[in-house]
Amino acid sequence: MAVTLAGFGASTLLVCLLAPLVGSTSINLSRVFDRTLPLADNVDAQVFFVARLPRVVAAGIVGAGLALSGAVFQALLRNPLASPDTLGVSAGAALGAMLALTAHADFTLLGVSVVPLTSFAGSLGALAIVFALSLARRRGTSSTVLLLGGIAIAALLNASGRFIQYLADVTDTFKTVQWLMGSLDVGSYAPIVASLVPFGAACAGFATLPRVLDLISLGEEAAEARGVDVVRAERVALVSASLSTGAAVSLGGPILFVGIIVPHIVRLIVGADHRLVLPASALFGASFLIACDLVARTIVAPVEVPVGIITAIIGGPFFLWLLFRGR
Amino acid sequence: MAVIQRQIGLKAKSSGLIVGLAVALSLHPTALAQARRVISIIPATTEMLFAMGAGDRVIAIGSYDHYPPEAKKLPRVGALIDPNVEQILQMRPDLVVLYGTQTELRRRLERANIPYYSYVHKGLGDITQTIRSLGTRVGVEAGANALADRLEKQLADIRERVVNRPRPKTLLVFEREARSLRNIYASGGDGFLHDMLVAAGGIDVMGDVHRQGIQMSTEMVLDRSPEVIVELRYSPEDVSSTDMSAWNRLASVPAVKNHRVILLTGEEFVVPGPRVGDATRRLAAALHPELKW
Numbered sequence: 001m002a003v004t005l006a007g008f009g010a011s012t013l014l015v016c017l018l019a020p021l022v023g024s025t026s027i028n029l030s031r032v033f034d035r036t037l038p039l040a041d042n043v044d045a046q047v048f049f050v051a052r053l054p055r056v057v058a059a060g061i062v063g064a065g066l067a068l069s070g071a072v073f074q075a076l077l078r079n080p081l082a083s084p085d086t087l088g089v090s091a092g093a094a095l096g097a098m099l100a101l102t103a104h105a106d107f108t109l110l111g112v113s114v115v116p117l118t119s120f121a122g123s124l125g126a127l128a129i130v131f132a133l134s135l136a137r138r139r140g141t142s143s144t145v146l147l148l149g150g151i152a153i154a155a156l157l158n159a160s161g162r163f164i165q166y167l168a169d170v171t172d173t174f175k176t177v178q179w180l181m182g183s184l185d186v187g188s189y190a191p192i193v194a195s196l197v198p199f200g201a202a203c204a205g206f207a208t209l210p211r212v213l214d215l216i217s218l219g220e221e222a223a224e225a226r227g228v229d230v231v232r233a234e235r236v237a238l239v240s241a242s243l244s245t246g247a248a249v250s251l252g253g254p255i256l257f258v259g260i261i262v263p264h265i266v267r268l269i270v271g272a273d274h275r276l277v278l279p280a281s282a283l284f285g286a287s288f289l290i291a292c293d294l295v296a297r298t299i300v301a302p303v304e305v306p307v308g309i310i311t312a313i314i315g316g317p318f319f320l321w322l323l324f325r326g327r
Numbered sequence: 328m329a330v331i332q333r334q335i336g337l338k339a340k341s342s343g344l345i346v347g348l349a350v351a352l353s354l355h356p357t358a359l360a361q362a363r364r365v366i367s368i369i370p371a372t373t374e375m376l377f378a379m380g381a382g383d384r385v386i387a388i389g390s391y392d393h394y395p396p397e398a399k400k401l402p403r404v405g406a407l408i409d410p411n412v413e414q415i416l417q418m419r420p421d422l423v424v425l426y427g428t429q430t431e432l433r434r435r436l437e438r439a440n441i442p443y444y445s446y447v448h449k450g451l452g453d454i455t456q457t458i459r460s461l462g463t464r465v466g467v468e469a470g471a472n473a474l475a476d477r478l479e480k481q482l483a484d485i486r487e488r489v490v491n492r493p494r495p496k497t498l499l500v501f502e503r504e505a506r507s508l509r510n511i512y513a514s515g516g517d518g519f520l521h522d523m524l525v526a527a528g529g530i531d532v533m534g535d536v537h538r539q540g541i542q543m544s545t546e547m548v549l550d551r552s553p554e555v556i557v558e559l560r561y562s563p564e565d566v567s568s569t570d571m572s573a574w575n576r577l578a579s580v581p582a583v584k585n586h587r588v589i590l591l592t593g594e595e596f597v598v599p600g601p602r603v604g605d606a607t608r609r610l611a612a613a614l615h616p617e618l619k620w
Contacts, residue, residue: 023546024544024546024547024550025546025547025549025550039578039579040578040579040584041579042579043549043550043552043579045579046549046577046578046579047546047549047550050545050549050576050577051544051545051546051549052546100505104505104564105505106505106506106570107506108506113504113505113506113507113509113573114505114506115504115505115507115509170391171502171561174502175502175504175510178510178542179504179510183509183510185508185509185544185545185546186507186509187507187508187509187545187573187576188507188508188576297544297546302533302536302541302547302550303536303538303541303542304542304544
């Protein structure tokens, strides 16, 4: 187990070290770390510290956050099609972003600009609805009910978003479409630092979950027979996965493919033990998205491809290969 | 992109870049008589018609047409993606000015035997060409030619004035997420914005990329290191000074270092119509403040 995780950790570390060195422009590393030059005169350092590094870190957080919440939702709902958007959290985030873009809202909080702020607020709103749903859920209700309830919330929030788009001016509609395609070029560290707060809280929740999720995936009754407080575990899982999705989507936009496929890829490699699946999903999700973003920003430079297109084009065939190899 | 969409009143459903727009001026073969009841649903052609003196022949305009003020009294019949065909037919126009991609509207006009003028915009030079050909079609040739001559002279004068001035490397931004450097869209080497920038005596730092709009990463802005950044906005309400200070993060960019990040607001920057001469002059004044404008 330790070896497998070390392998994932090492490859993530490698990607993290490599990605900031490569880009559409070439930079001189000795100039990047040349302290004698003021930052304002050092283009190489600016490219490295202002353009690339925040982007790599953001990709890491978004990838890890989406993959973790996907893995948890899939185990909790015992459904391989569950994803970070299943319970409507990213639909809530999208609605928040659309409202800000359409209303031309203009404010910042602790250096974070308006759109990430409102999209995180939107994801919290969706989380509140999901949480109320889980409180209303009695013992004996199947996870199918939670799943369908989540799909209904997502549909409601998506419809509200479309209605806003329908009412909006053309330029605002275009901005919304842009936002929905996702972008990791965050351009400053403030939104990254801000997203670490909910993401950290989510990780603290995830840390309590591996054994419980293993038992829940065998069936709720079996889990209860072994002394698991299923309802409580479910709430922790819901809140953590939603917080992590909210943090990821407000930082990078809805890059959904990562959240549904990365946990499956990881399970195909490491098996079903959640003590492995959760950390490996975080590490693989991070390195996968960092690598995809690297491709997105270099493949047709100087123009960029939206990263969500790359994640699907690279991840789709790779996942198919894993599914069908050796059969 | 949004600017391009604003120009033609398009509601974007995908962000696929509009590439390969070519000037395709086609005249409906059946009717070439003078037009007395004209419907124009594109902001640029509406402005052209009024400026060439055919305003009294225009009976309806598009949802996004805001200029000139006297046009605003006219009924609106939809725009690029939502033309109200029923209303258009009901008004019995003898010419409908539409955009080249509106194939469905074109088909229905053909069925109703109503002539149309199909317009697609591209570069600065194509604007005067469109003015002349639209004027001929409507039957106000003299007014149209005078307008086109005036515009050509205005642009030639601007080119003349900046010809011996140093040409600053300029980034022309027309879209950006509020208070951040995310989702920056800039003009590439195609289209009237690029042509305006060149005419105003600037070098387009993205001129080598043959597109009308390019999504810019912060890395690309740093790499191209523009000496001037001009940000265009449709209306003054869209902008605040703190919003403009987002650029300060890119401290090594000469435009930021030398405080040459300039905001220009106005509809004339997004509608490729007769006001492009004024827009180019304002752009030239921003790039060459040392000259008297």
